[in-house]
Amino acid sequence: MLKQGRGWRLGWRADAPVYKGLVGAEDWALELTAEEMRDFCRLLRDIHQTVADISKHLMPEEAVVCEVESELLWLGAEGYPDNYSLRIILSQPRRGEGTWPPYAITELLQASQSLELF
Known part of the structure; x- marks a missing residue:
C-alpha cells in the first residue's frame, strides 16, 4: 500500500522480503526495513510532540531546531513550531x-499514524 500527498510518500508492503517500508517526497525515496519503519513512525511522533512542547516556551518569532534519533535513523526538524521542515538520515x-x-x-x-493499521 502506498499513501501519498503533496510533498510526501509512505508505503508498506508486509510481504516484501527485506524492505517492507518506503518513505519519500516528490523527488526522492528510501526503502526501509520493518524495524526502520517502526523507528521512523515512533520518532516522527516524538519529534512532533517535542516541537509542540518547545513551542510553549518560545516567543512567536523564535524558530526551533530539534533532533531525535535511534540506532537506525535520525530525524531533525527546523523552522517554526507550526511550519517546520523535516530531515531523515539513515544510520545503519x-x-x-x-x-x-x-x-x-x-x-x-x-x-504515519494510520500506517500501523494496515
Missing part, C-alpha cells in the same frame, strides 16, 4: 537521507 547499515518541506509534515504525520 545503509546510508541515505531526504527532506520533507513544511507543507508536507501534517499529512505525513497523519499517514
Whole structure:
C-alpha cells in the first residue's frame, strides 16, 4: 500500500522480503526495513510532540531546531513550531537521507499514524 500527498510518500508492503517500508517526497525515496519503519513512525511522533512542547516556551518569532534519533535513523526538524521542515538520515547499515518541506509534515504525520493499521 502506498499513501501519498503533496510533498510526501509512505508505503508498506508486509510481504516484501527485506524492505517492507518506503518513505519519500516528490523527488526522492528510501526503502526501509520493518524495524526502520517502526523507528521512523515512533520518532516522527516524538519529534512532533517535542516541537509542540518547545513551542510553549518560545516567543512567536523564535524558530526551533530539534533532533531525535535511534540506532537506525535520525530525524531533525527546523523552522517554526507550526511550519517546520523535516530531515531523515539513515544510520545503519545503509546510508541515505531526504527532506520533507513544511507543507508536507501534517499529512505525513497523519499517514504515519494510520500506517500501523494496515
